[in-house]
Amino acid sequence: MTAGGLTPPAGSVSDAPVLQMIGVTKTFGGVQALRDVDFDLAPGEIHGLVGENGAGKSTMMKIIAGVYHGFEGEMRVDGRPVHLRSPADALAAGIGMVHQELSIVPDLTVAENVFLGVQPIMAGGVVDWGRMKREARTQLASLGLDIDPSTRIGSLPVGLQQLIELSRVLFSGAKIIILDEPTSALSPPEVARLFDALRRLRAQGRTIVFISHFLDDVVDISDRVTVFRNGSKVITERTSALTKDSIIAHMIGRGAADMHMGESTELSGDDSRAVVLSATGLSDGQMIRDISIKLRRGEITGVYGFMGCGQVELARALFGKGKLTSGDIKLDGETVSFRSTATARRAGIGYVPENRRMMLFRTEPMYKNVSIAILDKIDRFFLRPSRERAITEGHIKDLQIRPPLPNIALGNLSGGNQQKVALAKWLTEIPKVLILSEPTRGMDVGAKEDVIRIVRSLRDRGVAVLVLSTEPETILTLADRVTVLKRGVVAREFSSGHIDKADLLAAA
Ligand SMILES: Nc1ncnc2c1ncn2[C@@H]1O[C@H](COP(=O)(O)OP(=O)(O)O)[C@@H](O)[C@H]1O
Numbered sequence: 265m266t267a268g269g270l271t272p273p274a275g276s277v278s279d280a281p282v283l284q285m286i287g288v289t290k291t292f293g294g295v296q297a298l299r300d301v302d303f304d305l306a307p308g309e310i311h312g313l314v315g316e317n318g319a320g321k322s323t324m325m326k327i328i329a330g331v332y333h334g335f336e337g338e339m340r341v342d343g344r345p346v347h348l349r350s351p352a353d354a355l356a357a358g359i360g361m362v363h364q365e366l367s368i369v370p371d372l373t374v375a376e377n378v379f380l381g382v383q384p385i386m387a388g389g390v391v392d393w394g395r396m397k398r399e400a401r402t403q404l405a406s407l408g409l410d411i412d413p414s415t416r417i418g419s420l421p422v423g424l425q426q427l428i429e430l431s432r433v434l435f436s437g438a439k440i441i442i443l444d445e446p447t448s449a450l451s452p453p454e455v456a457r458l459f460d461a462l463r464r465l466r467a468q469g470r471t472i473v474f475i476s477h478f479l480d481d482v483v484d485i486s487d488r489v490t491v492f493r494n495g496s497k498v499i500t501e502r503t504s505a506l507t508k509d510s511i512i513a514h515m516i517g518r519g520a521a522d523m524h525m526g527e528s529t530e531l532s533g534d535d536s537r538a539v540v541l542s543a544t545g546l547s548d549g550q551m552i553r554d555i556s557i558k559l560r561r562g563e564i565t566g567v568y569g570f571m572g573c574g575q576v577e578l579a580r581a582l583f584g585k586g587k588l589t590s591g592d593i594k595l596d597g598e599t600v601s602f603r604s605t606a607t608a609r610r611a612g613i614g615y616v617p618e619n620r621r622m623m624l625f626r627t628e629p630m631y632k633n634v635s636i637a638i639l640d641k642i643d644r645f646f647l648r649p650s651r652e653r654a655i656t657e658g659h660i661k662d663l664q665i666r667p668p669l670p671n672i673a674l675g676n677l678s679g680g681n682q683q684k685v686a687l688a689k690w691l692t693e694i695p696k697v698l699i700l701s702e703p704t705r706g707m708d709v710g711a712k713e714d715v716i717r718i719v720r721s722l723r724d725r726g727v728a729v730l731v732l733s734t735e736p737e738t739i740l741t742l743a744d745r746v747t748v749l750k751r752g753v754v755a756r757e758f759s760s761g762h763i764d765k766a767d768l769l770a771a772a
């Protein structure tokens with residue numbers, strides 16, 4: 265926990281700010297990402313920045329790091345106005361940022377990635393490989409990593425890649441270091457090592473901005489916390505004056521919990537319903553550890569967690585993709601081992617992944633995409649396009665797919681309508697288990713409502729539905745019971761009673 269009481273944090277907040285952002289407004293097209301926001305950083309502090317997805321955190325940090333230079337407002341470093349034109353300008357001003365998206369180059373070695381763009385050069389313009397490897401090894405060792413710097417980085421687990429990427433900025437000499445969701449793919453021991461490194465940097469007087477959804481981590485590591493909501497700053501406060509719950513209340517806005525659809529729900533998990541699929545102790549040696557989950561007939565089980573919590577890997581494991589190092593999956597009481605997605609599908613498991621493009625054939629007509637799930641059942645030689653089209657026409661009506669043309673190439677439909685097509689194939693051959701990753705993400709309201717209606721109707725027809733989402737609203741709208749994943753393990757299960765967004769955020 266943060267030291268309260270007698271010992272002040274290494275950076276006393278009363279020091280003159282090292283960075284001030286004054287009245288910052290930033291719009292993208294019609295979207296106002298930041299609205300008149302003031303934000304400042306003290307020397308030698310770790311400053312936590314939190315807020316729901318879309319609150320404006322990354323936008324503010326990208327302005328500070330010189331990525332975006334068109335904005336209203338003022339930026340001052342050490343009290344002097346600055347006008348950054350590029351990330352290189354920002355680095356020259358002592359500001360370095362690790363972006364949310366990994367920017368490692370998978371085919372280069374660990375050492376080359378650590379020194380990306382700043383390789384030590386010997387006389388004559390030759391890269392000093394020996395020095396690069398030695399220094400890379402030292403830097404990584406200080407993060408507790410014993411990695412051969414000549415290893416190709418793409419061959420390492422994602423958590424290690426993320427730490428290596430962090431080390432590049434941590435040891436760049438920047439006096440302001442911005443970390444945008446750096447711990448999403450890290451295991452608890454890796455997080456602990458990162459935090460040790462951050463505390464050492466703070467002791468050297470560096471300033472660190474730490475953006476994270478993991479509020480326990482934020483409370484643990486930060487001296488001060490700023491909360492953004494919907495493009496505005498809600499509060500900046502000493503961490504010792506905050507709790508996880510008070511931070512959540514600032515993030516979602518007090519009193520909002522009962523006012524909007526999808527902000528809360530009454531769960532109706534029913535343990536007397538037959539278990540269709542039961543997974544026990546699933547581990548893949550990397551992203552998921554000892555996950556157990558039961559899917560019941562006629563119920564929607566929601567799996568909630570932040571990006572990188574293991575949802576994707578869990579869904580893939582249940583559908584016969586991805587390797588498991590241990591665990592057991594039973595379908596209707598019998599142990600199954602799907603060696604391919606085709607075997608899983610034949611056993612009655614349907615899957616619509618988060619990246620729909622992987623599952624759909626964009627240049628093929630809509631009706632072919634709908635009938636794909638039944639091709640195994642119908643003799644391919646005798647499958648007549650007229651019959652395929654007839655099946656599709658029924659679904660187009662049910663699902664209100666627009667435009668209602670079976671022959672239209674799938675790629676010409678909007679994202680929401682493509683999602684309906686992805687669901688439509690599971691209406692033709694009703695599966696026992698239907699796994700849906702992010703079923704409504706990025707859809708307009710109308711398409712969302714259609715998808716919600718379809719998923720509920722499949723549930724009411726007895727399908728055991730699994731909905732995985734990083735959006736609390738999706739889970740609270742659809743789920744009858746909820747499992748919360750955190751860093752690859754089951755953190756909490758809710759099966760009955762009232763839950764709201766704050767419960768999900770607090771558990772994850
Ligand atoms: N490059 C961009 N183009 C258009 N809209 C953007 C861009 N970057 C961010 N936005 C929008 O600005 C808002 C804030 O986004 P962001 O700063 O990424 O939030 P956060 O990091 O808190 O999740 C969101 O509505 C997002 O969709």
Ligand SMILES: [Mg+2]
Pocket residue numbers: 321322323364444
């Ligand atoms: Mg962001």
